[in-house]
Amino acid sequence: MATIGDVAREAGVSRSTASYALSGKRPISEEVRRRVLAAAEALAYTPNAGARALATSRTKVLGLLARFYTDEFAPAMMQYIQGVTDTARDLGYDTLLVTDEDGARALRRITDSRMVDGVVLMNIAQDDPRLPILRAASQPGATVGLPGDCSGIDVFDLDFEEAGRAMVDHLHRLGHRELILISQPEHVVERGGAYVWRLRDAALERARQCGVTLHAVYGESRQPAVGRLLHTLLDTYPSATGLLVNNEAAAAALPSVAHERGLRVPEDLSVIGRYSAEFAAAFSLPYSFVESAPDRLGSMAVRQLVRRVESAAARREPFVVRFISPELVSRGSTTPPRATRPRTPAR
Amino acid sequence: MATIGDVAREAGVSRSTASYALSGKRPISEEVRRRVLAAAEALAYTPNAGARALATSRTKVLGLLARFYTDEFAPAMMQYIQGVTDTARDLGYDTLLVTDEDGARALRRITDSRMVDGVVLMNIAQDDPRLPILRAASQPGATVGLPGDCSGIDVFDLDFEEAGRAMVDHLHRLGHRELILISQPEHVVERGGAYVWRLRDAALERARQCGVTLHAVYGESRQPAVGRLLHTLLDTYPSATGLLVNNEAAAAALPSVAHERGLRVPEDLSVIGRYSAEFAAAFSLPYSFVESAPDRLGSMAVRQLVRRVESAAARREPFVVRFISPELVSRGSTTPPRATRPRTPAR
C-alpha cells in the first residue's frame, strides 16, 4: 500500500508538500500540485485511517449504540439505523454499529479509545446507564429517544405526548366517546421505555378533559399473543368505537383479527396507529396513523452530531431537545361512530 | 485522556516497560507490573485505537457491507447483522456497518484506508462488483451468500438446492402430485439473487424425477400485491395440493389469505416455508419450514474471518465454500393430500 512518502518521492517533493498539495491547506504551485495528484493517482494512494486519526484526533467514524431486543419489532429498528448510516455517509462519516448487551461498557470502550468522533444512542431508557458515560466522554453525543435527564446531550424524539393528544382529539371530534388504547408490552415500560407512558398519559389526560372514556392497556409484542389480546379487548369493551394502536405488532395483527370477527374498519370500528409510513407499506396497513419518522430522527441526530464534531462554535451551543410534531396521515380508517349516524335508528 | 507515557511516568518506568507490563509480551518483575497496572487503573488508561492500529497494523474492526433494499423484507436482514455483530464482539472485534449504495467504492475505501481487518459481504449477487475489489484487498473477506465465482474468499450459505429438493421430497412422499412454488420477486433475480433460482431449479429437477408437477412462479415482496398473487395462484392451480414458499412476505401474508378463502392448512393445502425460526416466531407462522439460520451464517462467516485475520497459517489455508444443510422444522402444516385419504369417496 502506498504511503504519502511514496507519493512525495514519485512527485519529487517532500512529504509535507505532498500533504499540503492533497489537502490544499497551504498554497502550492500549480505545477507541483499536478505532479502530486498524478503520483497519488498512479500509486492508488489512500491515506491510512489510523495514522490520520492519530495526527488529527479525528476518525471520521460515528458510533451507533443500539440493541435488537427480540421482544421488540425488528423492522422499526432497521429504519432508524438506515437513517443514521445514510446521513453519516452523506456527511463523510462511517458508522460503527455496537450492539453489546452491556451498552455502558461498550460506550466507554469506543469513546475512551477514540475510535469515534461522536455517538448516537438508541433504545433510550428513562434512566439510561449510558448517559453518565456519554456526558463524561470528550466526544459529543445525541440520542434518538427522550431520557429522563437530557443534560449534556442533544435529544431527538417524536412528540409522543402530542401524538397521544392528537389521536384522542381526532376521534373525539368525530364524536367518539369510548376508546381503547393499546400500548407496548409492559416489559418495554419496565425497561424504561418512556415513550409508552408519555403517549398514554397525555392521551388519558386529554380524554379526561374531553369527557371521553379511554381504556389504556399494555399490549403484547408477538403473535399469537397480541392477536388474542385484541380479541379480548374488543370483547371486554364492546361499546368502544375507536382503537388507538401504539404498538407495531398489534397494528400488524389487526387486519386478520378484524377479518376473523367480521369487523369492518371504519364502519364498525375507527382505528388510528402510530408507526412509520415504511412500516405501513411493508404490512399494507390500511389505517390512518401518526407518522413516527424513524429515518428522519436518525438523520437529525447525525446532523447535529456532525455539526458539533466539526465546529468548535457549534460545540459550545446549548444542548437541544427537539421533538418532531406528529403528523396524522389519513387513510380513511376513522369515521363518526355508529351511534351518532343519522341513519342509525337509535337516534 | 491518559497516554501510556503518563502511565509510565506515574509508575516510574519507561514507556516500553509500561507497554510490556500491560501486554505481557516480555517478562516483567512482579513489583513493576503491579505498579504499572495500578497506574493504568488510577489514570483510567485506555490505549488510543488509532495509535495502536498504526503500530500494529490491526484495527480490531470488521467491515460489514450490507444493503437494506426497500423491496426486501427487513426483519430477515436484522438477524444476519446481529449474527455478525454479536460474534465479532465475542471475538474482540467491533463492526463497521457500511450501507452505501455503491458497495464497490465503499469496500475500496474501508480496505485501502485500513479501517478494517477483514470484511463480511452480504446481499451477494451472482456477479458481484465488490468481489474483484475484495480479492485485490490485503484483508481477508467472507460472504454470506453464494456468488458465481468463489475464488479468493470464504463463502457461507444455506444449501438452497438441497432445501428445494427437501421440500419437494417431503410432499412427494406424502403423496402430493401437484405443487406450487412461490419464489422471491423477479427483480431480486434480476439483481443477481442466485439463491432464488438455486432453490427453484433444484426443486423443478427433483419434481421432474419424481413425476410431480411443480408450478414455479415469482412472488411479490409487499402487501397487498403478494396477497392478491396468492389468491390468483390458488385460483389458477385449483388441483395443486401443496405450496412451497421461498418468500418471506408471501409466508407472512398466507395466514390471512387462507382465512379469507376458508382454506384449511393442512387439510385443504399443505404448506412448507423457507425462513428463520425467529421470523416464524415474530409472525407466528404456523407452517413447517426449512430453517434458513441467518444468525448462524453470519456467525460462521465472522469466525472464519477472524481465524484468517489472527493466524498467518489460517490465512494460507484454501478458501472454503460451506453450506448449511437445510433443516426441516415440522409444525404440522403438511399431510397427505385429500385425494389419497382413505375416507375420501373418490378412492
Added chain:
DNA sequence: CTTGATCGTCGAACCGGTTCGACGCTGAAG
C-alpha cells in the same frame, strides 16, 4: 575471582500521517 547466561529494563526507531516554523526565491517598492 572471572565468565557467561538470564532476567528485567531502557532508549530509540518506527508506523503514516499533519502541521509549525523557517528559509530561499522572486518581484515590487524605495
Added chain:
DNA sequence: CTTCAGCGTCGAACCGGTTCGACGATCAAG
C-alpha cells in the same frame, strides 16, 4: 542596487502506541 513582503517548499516535530537491540545487574558455574 538594496530591502522587504509574500509565495512555495522543506525539515523536523508530533500524535501514541509497539518492538527491537542493547545494557546493567544478578547469580550459578568453572
